[in-house]
Amino acid sequence: MPAILFNLFGLLAILTFGLRAVTLAAAYGVVPLEIPVVQAAINDPGLHEYREESRISLTQSTPAVVLTADAFYFGDLTAFTTNLAGIRDKYIIRHIDGAPQLQPLLEQLAAWVRDRAEHQNVPPTKVLVLIPAGDIPLPIVTQVVAGLRTSPNFERVILSNGLM
Amino acid sequence: MAKRSTTISNWSDAFVATQQRLSEPLWWFPYPFLIAIGMVLLLTGHLVFAINPRMGHPASLINFPAQMRPDSAIWFSMTPIDHDIVITTNDRLIFRWPQNLAPAQATQPFVAYLRRRVANEIDSAALLKRAPSTPMTVVIAADQRLKYLHLRPILAALAEAGITSYAFETLVIASTQHGHSHDPSLGGHPPE
Numbered sequence: 008m009p010a011i012l013f014n015l016f017g018l019l020a021i022l023t024f025g026l027r028a029v030t031l032a033a034a035y036g037v038v039p040l041e042i043p044v045v046q047a048a049i050n051d052p053g054l055h056e057y058r059e060e061s062r063i064s065l066t067q068s069t070p071a072v073v074l075t076a077d078a079f080y081f082g083d084l085t086a087f088t089t090n091l092a093g094i095r096d097k098y099i100i101r102h103i104d105g106a107p108q109l110q111p112l113l114e115q116l117a118a119w120v121r122d123r124a125e126h127q128n129v130p131p132t133k134v135l136v137l138i139p140a141g142d143i144p145l146p147i148v149t150q151v152v153a154g155l156r157t158s159p160n161f162e163r164v165i166l167s168n169g170l171m
Numbered sequence: 172m173a174k175r176s177t178t179i180s181n182w183s184d185a186f187v188a189t190q191q192r193l194s195e196p197l198w199w200f201p202y203p204f205l206i207a208i209g210m211v212l213l214l215t216g217h218l219v220f221a222i223n224p225r226m227g228h229p230a231s232l233i234n235f236p237a238q239m240r241p242d243s244a245i246w247f248s249m250t251p252i253d254h255d256i257v258i259t260t261n262d263r264l265i266f267r268w269p270q271n272l273a274p275a276q277a278t279q280p281f282v283a284y285l286r287r288r289v290a291n292e293i294d295s296a297a298l299l300k301r302a303p304s305t306p307m308t309v310v311i312a313a314d315q316r317l318k319y320l321h322l323r324p325i326l327a328a329l330a331e332a333g334i335t336s337y338a339f340e341t342l343v344i345a346s347t348q349h350g351h352s353h354d355p356s357l358g359g360h361p362p363e
Binding site for chain 2: 010013014017018020021024034035036037038039040041042043044139140141142143144145146148149150152153166168
């Protein structure tokens, strides 16, 4: 009887493996993010004086989006760092029934970036800093990052913890 | 009638033969059992891991269409288990620290592992004389139950290990693989 039970368990294990193998999806995707680095010039006499140069830099005017459980807030990095107490340099898009309104955020961000470029002479950058609150679920963060990357204004998204 | 009696006779003969067979010891009986156990060992020890490195990882990914995975990548899953964050790498190493409090010392073994993996990837690329087309990326298969605060120690570990590119893995289901991404919970208008 024990041998029969062991056989049965072995058969079940094989069947479980087979069912698991056939039900696994074959395709996986990724939502890419980056961590910024500090530019450091290193002497390289051996390799034809090769020098690395930064393509995009984070500045005080880099757009930033704060994601909380209640709303999106956006502005530039200054608005959320040195001028955190200021009330005229931040914009809010509230969630509706707890659902983040990503499409209105993208539209308002695009209009804000365009307006800054035209009236305040702030050149548009292709990088955006996302600052989620700690209690935001990771699937929401992932989908917001993917949504922000669909905007033609932003190619790169940096999570706030990635800032060094 | 003769045919019916013949059938019953065949059945009774078969029953008697089976009864006799079961009453005698059969020395070959353990071998099917050993074959089954051997197959389980083979499948769980070699084939399962070779077929798909995600087998055995308990992370439940979100279904979301995203771009395909880059060539060069360090993969690990991240799951909450018993008030702990459990990191399982594709070479079957496990790192664990508390969900609520993750001191820097708790993540140091993970940082050392990441540094070792980066060095191995660089060595492999040098030996192959082939540079990957994309920067070395860490792919994180994060469970849906996790929150952003659980990710912070991971990001700190990546930065400490000198990794600048990472990504969240998603499950691309067949119906959305070639479609446009849209989640009703994120507002906006559905694609037309």
